[in-house]
Amino acid sequence: MARDPAATRDRLVDAFAEIVVGSGARSATLEAVAAAAGVSKGGLLYHFGSKDALVDGLLERLRKLAAEDLEQMRTAPEGPAVYYVRTSATEGLQGDEVVDPLSRVIIATMRLAQEGDTRTVSAYAAINEAWRQLIEVQVGGDRVLARLVQCIGDGLWASSSMGIPTPDLDDVVARVQQLVESSRHGDGGA
Amino acid sequence: MARDPAATRDRLVDAFAEIVVGSGARSATLEAVAAAAGVSKGGLLYHFGSKDALVDGLLERLRKLAAEDLEQMRTAPEGPAVYYVRTSATEGLQGDEVVDPLSRVIIATMRLAQEGDTRTVSAYAAINEAWRQLIEVQVGGDRVLARLVQCIGDGLWASSSMGIPTPDLDDVVARVQQLVESSRHGDGGA
DNA sequence: GTCTATAGGGTGATAGAC
DNA sequence: GTCTATCACCCTATAGAC
Numbered sequence: 001m002a003r004d005p006a007a008t009r010d011r012l013v014d015a016f017a018e019i020v021v022g023s024g025a026r027s028a029t030l031e032a033v034a035a036a037a038g039v040s041k042g043g044l045l046y047h048f049g050s051k052d053a054l055v056d057g058l059l060e061r062l063r064k065l066a067a068e069d070l071e072q073m074r075t076a077p078e079g080p081a082v083y084y085v086r087t088s089a090t091e092g093l094q095g096d097e098v099v100d101p102l103s104r105v106i107i108a109t110m111r112l113a114q115e116g117d118t119r120t121v122s123a124y125a126a127i128n129e130a131w132r133q134l135i136e137v138q139v140g141g142d143r144v145l146a147r148l149v150q151c152i153g154d155g156l157w158a159s160s161s162m163g164i165p166t167p168d169l170d171d172v173v174a175r176v177q178q179l180v181e182s183s184r185h186g187d188g189g190a
Numbered sequence: 191m192a193r194d195p196a197a198t199r200d201r202l203v204d205a206f207a208e209i210v211v212g213s214g215a216r217s218a219t220l221e222a223v224a225a226a227a228g229v230s231k232g233g234l235l236y237h238f239g240s241k242d243a244l245v246d247g248l249l250e251r252l253r254k255l256a257a258e259d260l261e262q263m264r265t266a267p268e269g270p271a272v273y274y275v276r277t278s279a280t281e282g283l284q285g286d287e288v289v290d291p292l293s294r295v296i297i298a299t300m301r302l303a304q305e306g307d308t309r310t311v312s313a314y315a316a317i318n319e320a321w322r323q324l325i326e327v328q329v330g331g332d333r334v335l336a337r338l339v340q341c342i343g344d345g346l347w348a349s350s351s352m353g354i355p356t357p358d359l360d361d362v363v364a365r366v367q368q369l370v371e372s373s374r375h376g377d378g379g380a
Numbered sequence: 381g382t383c384t385a386t387a388g389g390g391t392g393a394t395a396g397a398c
Numbered sequence: 399g400t401c402t403a404t405c406a407c408c409c410t411a412t413a414g415a416c
Contacts (some may be wrong), residue, residue, distance in 0.1 A: 008399085023306060024306040032285065039399095040401055041392090041393090042393095042400065042403095046399060050393075051392065051393090111304050114301050124352070142359060144365050148362060148366075151341065151346055152338060153345065154344070155344030159291070159318075162304075162315075164311070168333060175338055178236055181369075196389055198382095209382055221410095228402075230384080235412085236382065236408090238385095239411090240411075241416080
């Protein structure tokens with residue numbers, strides 16, 4: 001069942017991310033990842049020579065998915081800011097599976113980052129920077145407002161990635177939209 | 191050197207938090223914690239019968255420090271909202287030491303939470319709730335604005351707890367102050 | 381209260397068969 | 399490409415000396 005190397009590598013990265021998100025980085029052992037992907041530990045280590053290499057595979061996936069998302073964000077009808085804030089509030093994890101592939105990979109990356117892996121931190125930082133720049137364009141170059149909006153998204157993300165829900169998400173999104181629009185019409189303050 | 195049980199327990203919890211923050215949860219082994227606190231592994235396990243008990247000790251410390259901080263936040267001259275946002279941006283960790291005791295314990299708790307520990311998540315959620323309620327009081331009961339402000343703080347926190355700096359923190363704080371003040375004078379929107 | 385020694389289980393990685 | 403052994407290491411926790 002599947003001798004295609006690329007497909008097997010993909011399955012392994014998927015399984016890795018899923019386990020890290022669902023059960024924590026500690027549970028994502030080579031054996032558990034391999035089993036979830038339907039191969040043996042030795043099979044995994046043929047494709048990824050070490051656990052570090054597996055992390056690299058995850059980061060590669062992250063960059064690819066993030067690039068796609070950046071395109072969606074750029075062309076989002078509601079605008080980048082609202083898109084960012086709304087998609088920052090994911091749902092149902094910690095045991096359950098996260099449906100959105102990018103969310104899953106980001107959460108996995110951040111969990112790994114908290115273990116002190118510098119590669120994961122800088123990979124995330126780069127993507128975060130790209131997102132903010134896109135928001136900044138929408139708000140007419142208002143650097144501070146852009147950061148404000150991004151922080152709101154990141155704050156929502158922090159809660160939801162721990163399984164803490166945000167009951168009034170729609171209201172928050174509406175308020176962000178207000179902020180962004182007021183930056184176009186009125187002044188800004190800075 | 192130190193036969194006072196309470197003092198030794200405190201040193202152990204301190205060392206535990208410090209290692210989790212500085213080197214990741216994985217590095218915080220019983221042996222490493224014991225060594226950092228100047229006792230042996232067996233000595234640690236006399237005071238805390240298991241690693242779970244050590245986590246409980248950390249959570250106890252968290253609640254105590256958080257209660258003190260809540261009092262500072264309530265009486266802060268700049269108001270709870272600005273206090274929250276400003277203190278959310280910590281500096282210099284991941285290898286270095288975090289100077290503020292509460293920040294250190296919170297970061298440690300959140301790292302542990304990401305390993306799937308439900309106790310840590312609910313402990314943090316309770317504290318987070320208390321902070322927001324205090325902000326809500328300041329903004330005259332505007333639930334959504336309170337959440338917005340808190341999200342901004344949490345977003346700053348997320349970055350800084352990964353070692354990513356926020357260059358324009360002062361501007362962000364100023365903008366938050368603006369938002370809070372406008373809720374007093376003008377309307378609010380919702 | 382604090383120590384050493386050790387049991388018992390799990391983890392990343394290698395070697396070599398198929 | 400994928401598997402099964404196997405190694406060396408590290409971790410939590412217990413037992414019992416001091």
